[in-house]
Amino acid sequence: MSAERKNEQKTFYPHFVAEIAAAALLCLQLLLVLALLFAPDTGRQIDLSRQFQPRPEWYFLWLFELVKYFPGKSIFIGTLVVPALSVLLLALMPFIDQGSSGRKKASVVFYVLAVMPILLTAMYLLSR
Amino acid sequence: MISRVIEWMDERFGIVSIHRRILRRPMPEDISYGYCLGGMAFTFFLILAVTGMMLSLYYVPSETEAYRSVQKITEEVPLGWLVRSMHKWSASLFIIFILLHTLRVFIAKAYRKPRELNWMVGVFVLVLAMGSGFTGYLLPWDQRAYWATEVGTSMAGTVPFIGEYLLHLVRGGPEVNGNTLVRFYSLHMLYIPLSISAGLWMHFHMVRRQGVSKRL
Numbered sequence: 001m002s003a004e005r006k007n008e009q010k011t012f013y014p015h016f017v018a019e020i021a022a023a024a025l026l027c028l029q030l031l032l033v034l035a036l037l038f039a040p041d042t043g044r045q046i047d048l049s050r051q052f053q054p055r056p057e058w059y060f061l062w063l064f065e066l067v068k069y070f071p072g073k074s075i076f077i078g079t080l081v082v083p084a085l086s087v088l089l090l091a092l093m094p095f096i097d098q099g100s101s102g103r104k105k106a107s108v109v110f111y112v113l114a115v116m117p118i119l120l121t122a123m124y125l126l127s128r
Numbered sequence: 129m130i131s132r133v134i135e136w137m138d139e140r141f142g143i144v145s146i147h148r149r150i151l152r153r154p155m156p157e158d159i160s161y162g163y164c165l166g167g168m169a170f171t172f173f174l175i176l177a178v179t180g181m182m183l184s185l186y187y188v189p190s191e192t193e194a195y196r197s198v199q200k201i202t203e204e205v206p207l208g209w210l211v212r213s214m215h216k217w218s219a220s221l222f223i224i225f226i227l228l229h230t231l232r233v234f235i236a237k238a239y240r241k242p243r244e245l246n247w248m249v250g251v252f253v254l255v256l257a258m259g260s261g262f263t264g265y266l267l268p269w270d271q272r273a274y275w276a277t278e279v280g281t282s283m284a285g286t287v288p289f290i291g292e293y294l295l296h297l298v299r300g301g302p303e304v305n306g307n308t309l310v311r312f313y314s315l316h317m318l319y320i321p322l323s324i325s326a327g328l329w330m331h332f333h334m335v336r337r338q339g340v341s342k343r344l
Contacts, residue, residue, distance in 0.1 A: 010154065010157060012152065023171070027172060043271055043273065046274045054275035060280070091248045103237065110234055
């Protein structure tokens with residue numbers, strides 16, 4: 001790198017701060033469009049005598065669906081084993097990716113961890 | 129004039145020189161806009177913090193008052209409906225952008241040495257963010273909130289051996305009740321945001337120390 005190029009080196013401030021501010025504004029725009037168009041309403045008051053078919057947040061739908069496949073005593077596989085294992089595998093990704101075929105192993109694990117929730121969510125939505 | 133005030137302050141505070149290093153740090157030229165995803169997730173975290181603090185001015189975390197206070201926020205407080213709506217939507221966008229950021233980092237292989245710990249901190253923040261969504265879901269204290277939490281927390285009861293104890297711990301009783309509401313409120317407002325903040329501080333500190341990984 002020549003001395004001249006070095007002088008042009010971009011620094012966090014001001015070069016990147018401007019771009020970051022633009023991205024942050026974009027986020028706010030996106031949020032406002034959604035928030036203005038689809039505002040949440042007030043739900044009905046709690047009525048313990050009427051069982052309500054609940055629906056969790058979208059990022060929990062896959063767990064909701066998963067649990068259905070483990071009836072009775074095996075239910076803890078759906079509620080504990082699979083979710084805990086998923087988080088553990090995701091967290092340990094750097095250590096799965098070790099050695100010559102490490103990236104391949106990591107990719108397979110990551111692919112499964114990504115596709116499983118998407119598939120289960122799709123199944124939940126289709127089964128309704 | 130303003131610069132003199134700042135100088136006067138800094139003489140006592142001594143904060144400018146420390147941050148000059150951070151602000152003036154060189155950045156690589158060849159990073160794409162894909163590197164924005166994490167920062168965008170952080171933007172939604174900040175919006176969640178601000179809108180959450182606004183909501184806390186009116187929200188009452190009690191079995192008898194919670195529903196009414198949310199109704200008041202939505203229908204009576206000026207722009208309360210918008211703040212609530214923004215809080216709810218930022219929560220979803222926060223999760224979406226964390227997931228996209230995770231995908232980007234995985235594709236870039238940026239979890240490899242020396243960034244293993246930062247990847248793990250990131251996973252920790254994702255789990256906390258989901259926990260925040262779960263606990264926040266109960267706070268409106270309506271039918272949807274109650275039964276979703278009833279079903280969600282019942283999963284704790286299925287854990288072998290310690291299930292019953294765990295269920296009691298999560299709910300603050302055998303059923304979802306006022307104790308659960310206060311418990312979830314506390315987690316949602318205090319424990320989880322503080323933990324996420326600590327996690328993000330570590331996350332950003334390590335990014336600064338190690339630099340961003342080379343482009344894809």
